[in-house]
Amino acid sequence: MKKENYKMIRLSVLVLSLVVLTIVGTSFAYFTAIINGNEKANNVYVKSANLKATYSDGEEINTLNAVPGWSQDKTITITNTGDAPIIYSIKWTNVTNELTNMKYSLSSTSLGAQANVTEADAPKKDTNMVTNVTLGVGKEHTYKLTMLFKDTGLPQDDEQGKNFSAKLEASAVQAK
Incomplete structure (x- = not known):
């Protein structure tokens, strides 16, 4: 009886060891990064x-609480x-437009x-303002954004107490 228990314990330990080795080996293979096609180079550079x-x-x-006729200028400069x-792209984000x-x-x-917009409706939701503009190394683009609460010449009492707010967000990827 003791011999059978001893064999059973040895077999259980062996199976458990194989399971652990398999898991460790699989995990190592999963997390090991391989760079193909660069066998002769010394360094890998990422831009x-x-x-x-x-x-x-x-x-x-x-x-x-803007009043009709209100305006504000903002300068946006993008530098590589x-x-x-x-x-690069510039987006309107966190937009709230009640006007x-x-x-x-x-x-x-x-x-x-990329700029040729004249008195367009301000956005009501998050959207792109400028998209996919290429900019060379060391170069910059400057934009002038003008916000205007247009005075229609008619009573605009229904606009009282309403607001506009947004955030501008620029992002870029490397050109190919």
């Missing part, structure tokens, strides 16, 4: 997009601080910038 976004008066736009060309006559214009004198 990433580096973007600097500068907003006059910050990245947020807030109109609290990396070592490779980038493709029916809130407009915006976007212009730029920078070569290659």
Whole structure:
């Protein structure tokens, strides 16, 4: 009887050891990274997009109790601080727009910038303002954003106490 228990314990330990080795081996294989096609090179270099976004008066736009005719200018400067060309976008985020006559214009004198918007309706939800613009190394694009609560010349009492707020967000990827 003791011999059978001893055999059973040995067999259980052996099976448990095999299970542990299988799990460890599988986990190691899963987490091991392999770079193919670089057998002769000494180093692997990775480049990433580096973007600097500068907003006059910050990245947020807030109109609290604006009156018809109110306007505000904001300058947005996008600079490529990396070592490779980038493709960038600028988005409206966290948008709250309760006003029916809130407009915006976007212009730029920078070569290659994407801006030709005149008195468009301000967004009602998160959306793109500028998309997929290529910017070379060390270059910058400057935009002028003008927010305007348009005066229609008619009573706009229904707009009293309403607000517009949004945040501008720039992002970039490395150009191919």
